Amino acid sequence: MSIKKYLASIEDLSNQKIVLVGGTSGIGLSFLKFLVKKNAYVILLARNIKKAEAIVDELDYRNIDIIEYDQSSYSSIQKGIDDLLNKYPKVDSIVLNAGVISKTKELMEGHPYSIGVNYYGIRYFVEYICPKLDSKTKIVIQGSLVAGFHLNKKTNIEDNNLKTFKEYNISKMCVEAYFYKLVSKRIYPNVDFVLTEPGITSTNITRNLDSFLKHAGKVFISTFFHNVDKASLTLLEAVSSRASNGSYIVPRGPFTVSGYPKYKKFPKKRIREYLIK
Numbered sequence: 001m002s003i004k005k006y007l008a009s010i011e012d013l014s015n016q017k018i019v020l021v022g023g024t025s026g027i028g029l030s031f032l033k034f035l036v037k038k039n040a041y042v043i044l045l046a047r048n049i050k051k052a053e054a055i056v057d058e059l060d061y062r063n064i065d066i067i068e069y070d071q072s073s074y075s076s077i078q079k080g081i082d083d084l085l086n087k088y089p090k091v092d093s094i095v096l097n098a099g100v101i102s103k104t105k106e107l108m109e110g111h112p113y114s115i116g117v118n119y120y121g122i123r124y125f126v127e128y129i130c131p132k133l134d135s136k137t138k139i140v141i142q143g144s145l146v147a148g149f150h151l152n153k154k155t156n157i158e159d160n161n162l163k164t165f166k167e168y169n170i171s172k173m174c175v176e177a178y179f180y181k182l183v184s185k186r187i188y189p190n191v192d193f194v195l196t197e198p199g200i201t202s203t204n205i206t207r208n209l210d211s212f213l214k215h216a217g218k219v220f221i222s223t224f225f226h227n228v229d230k231a232s233l234t235l236l237e238a239v240s241s242r243a244s245n246g247s248y249i250v251p252r253g254p255f256t257v258s259g260y261p262k263y264k265k266f267p268k269k270r271i272r273e274y275l276i277k
């Protein structure tokens with residue numbers, strides 16, 4: 001298998017309107033470039049409009065639009081969705097890829113920041129947009145293999161003194177548990193939910209960490225894990241017609257850290273209903 005061969009196995013997407021949150025860096029940016037190759041119409045939801053415009057200029061691609069959206073604020077999520085649906089009442093897929101690893105002690109709508117952006121932001125997005133969607137839509141949620149790590153059930157996820165990585169891991173555990181709830185309870189029958197994981201790859205997600213950790217992490221990850229293009233293929237698989245409600249897509253290599261996409265059964269131990277009451 002090569003990326004070229006894998007891309008050839010995905011259908012042309014020129015009849016698809018795809019909304020992408022978190023397409024201005026790392027995995028999302030690689031995925032955006034693949035969407036362009038596959039001729040999709042892309043609506044980028046981005047917090048940094050100048051950065052998004054520069055990317056669009058460089059891509060030199062007609063079928064792309066930008067809407068302002070910041071997943072760290074409920075009012076911005078609402079406004080972003082209202083602006084999106086006013087302009088595009090029908091979209092085919094929405095990819096919720098934005099995520100942070102943050103050290104800040106600032107709260108996001110009353111929650112620890114990374115848990116706020118990565119989980120409560122997604123949940124607010126889903127609960128606000130789904131009742132407004134009147135045609136069949138697919139929502140893709142970006143998870144992480146860290147959701148498979150151990151968690152003590154007594155951990156208080158609203159504790160704002162959690163260690164940086166623990167808080168991030170919990171945010172992804174919540175997101176994956178929420179995905180399972182959406183699929184198993186079929187809360188929004190009009191909407192198909194797909195969960196992806198990118199494995200491990202070197203991106204700017206480490207930007208808020210101490211510079212030693214940031215640098216050492218980048219070198220280690222670039223040496224031992226897959227590149228960002230390969231890591232973005234699970235997102236491409238998710239928007240293809242092969243993925244349907246409940247699909248869970250991960251890299252196929254050992255421990256799902258790298259490799260081409262494969263479909264997997266959602267692991268029981270990640271259901272964790274207690275996290276997402």
Ligand SMILES: NC(=O)c1ccc[n+]([C@@H]2O[C@H](COP(=O)([O-])OP(=O)(O)OC[C@H]3O[C@@H](n4cnc5c(N)ncnc54)[C@H](OP(=O)(O)O)[C@@H]3O)[C@@H](O)[C@H]2O)c1
Pocket residue numbers: 021022023024025026027028045046047048051069070071072097098099100117142143144145197198199200201202203204205206
């Ligand atoms: N890298 C990995 O090994 C890895 C492993 C497992 C899961 N993931 C997940 O993959 C996703 C992408 O991560 P990445 O590694 O590609 O990181 P990245 O390079 O830092 O990209 C993150 C993207 O999210 C956007 N974003 C962050 N906060 C936002 C907010 N408040 N509102 C709107 N957009 C926001 C960023 O926008 P700006 O460009 O404006 O910063 C950027 O486009 C994340 O959900 C991450 O948790 C990554």
